[in-house]
Amino acid sequence: MSADPTQTLAFDTSCHLFDGCGFPAPGLHSFLFKPLFGDADSNLYFNKTMLLALLGSIVIVGFFWAAFAKPKVVPGKLQMIAETGYDFVRRGVVYETIGKKEGEKYVPFVVSLFFFIWMMNLWSIIPVAQFPVTAIISYPAALAAIVYITWVALTFKRQGFVGFFKNVTGYDKTLGAVLPLSMTIEFFSNLIVRPFTHAVRLFANMFAGHTLLLLFTIASWYMLNGIGIAYSGVSFVMVLVMTAFELFIQAVQAYVFVLLTCSYIQGALAEHH
Amino acid sequence: MSLLVQLAAEKPENPLVPPVPELVIGLIAFVIVFGFLAKKLLPNINKVLEQRREAIEGGIEKAEAAQTEAQSVLEQYKAQLAEARHEAARLRQEAQEQGATLIAEMRAEGQRQREEIVAAGHAQIEADRKSAAQALRQDVGQLATDLAGKLVGESLEDHARQSRVIDRFLDELEEKAEAAR
Secondary structure, three states, X not given: OOOOHHHOOOOOOOOOOOOOOOXXXXXXXXXXXXXXXXXXXXOEEEOHHHHHHHHHHHHHHHHHHHHHOOOOOOOOHHHHHHHHHHHHHHHHHHHHHOOHHHHHHHHHXXXXXXXXXXXXXXXXXXXXXXXXXXXXXXXXXXXXXXXXXXXXXXXXXXXXXHHHHHHHHOOOHHHHHHHHHHHHHHHHHHHHHHHHHHHHHHHHHXXXXXXXXXXXXXXXXXXXXXXXXXXXXXXXXHHHHHHHHHHHHHHHHHHHHHHHHHHHHHHHHOOOO | OOHHHHHHHHOOOOOOOOOHHHHHHHHHHHHHHHHHHHHHHHHHHHHHHHHHHHHHHHHHHHHHHHHHXXXXXXXXXXXXXXXXXXXXXXXXXXXXXXXXXXXXXXXHHHHHHHHHHHHXXXXXXXXXXXXXXXXXXXXXXXXXXXXXHHHHOOOOOOHHHHHHHHHHHHHHHHHHHHHHO
């Protein structure tokens, strides 16, 4: 009633349809958190997403510690599950793109990346947490930056200075007159746009997914009055459907992120023709 | 109104501008995961996976070795069996041959013994016939002499005369027998 509906948090209000208040739609404000400690202006603070990020790390390390700290040749249930996940990333992603010989070195990095991102995405549908950490651009950006630095360093190391530019610009004599144009495009694409899209792809998917979940959840709550209850039911079904869909998207986005990482590394290792 | 709503109202943030503290925490969180996995946990499991691979390959090798051995034993056994069969056949053949020779030998021996017995019988008969003829001759001589002495009344005791007469008589008899034949 008094609050600007676009700035009202989902459950801060007990206002429903026909009560005379507007729909408290989710928006950018849904992705801002009041610091748990510290001051938001000083850049020295600790909020929910940070807590979830660190908790997620502990969960992953804890899981793999339980599974792999004392591994057995004949595995138990937990070890078998962890091995399946590990093997999926190792064979299905790293060996497939980089190859077994060259790729072995990057397996720990890619495996860590995959499970880290997956866990951060999974927070979205874990009760109480219910927020995908990767929907804050900082986290995907940090990971994309690590990948980007790895890629640049690796390309320099493998191809040398001239080779680096040939690799980055996609130098190919047979292109003839189009070469300057293609080199310019490739240069911007690989060196500047690519890390950005790498991070934003993950961020935007999680951001959008979370917004959708919020939208239907808030709608279910908001319409819970009078005739609106029927619509509220429909909206709640959509919450369930979207939750299942998010579960799928979370895994897919983690997979896509590491797949691209491997493809970048492979590009850095590849001999330039 | 909550603090958060105030924040949102005061600073309409661009969601694509990364806040630095989150960036730092994100890096730390990832480094924690990467550190544990890369330094300890994944090398751990790799070792075990390698062991498992070796165990499986070792098992396969063992099975292959066992199979090869079984195969060679089977062949050996078959060869032995064939050899035994061959040997048995050879022995049977030999026994048959030996039996045949034995029978032939025994038959020859029997033949020989039969002939010997027959020959001995013949000789005996001949000897008997001769001694009988001899005895008969003497007896006939004696009887004839006696008979002639009685008829003539004269003693034909004189040996020389007697034997001459007898011989002549017997010769005549033989001549008659010759003629009669």
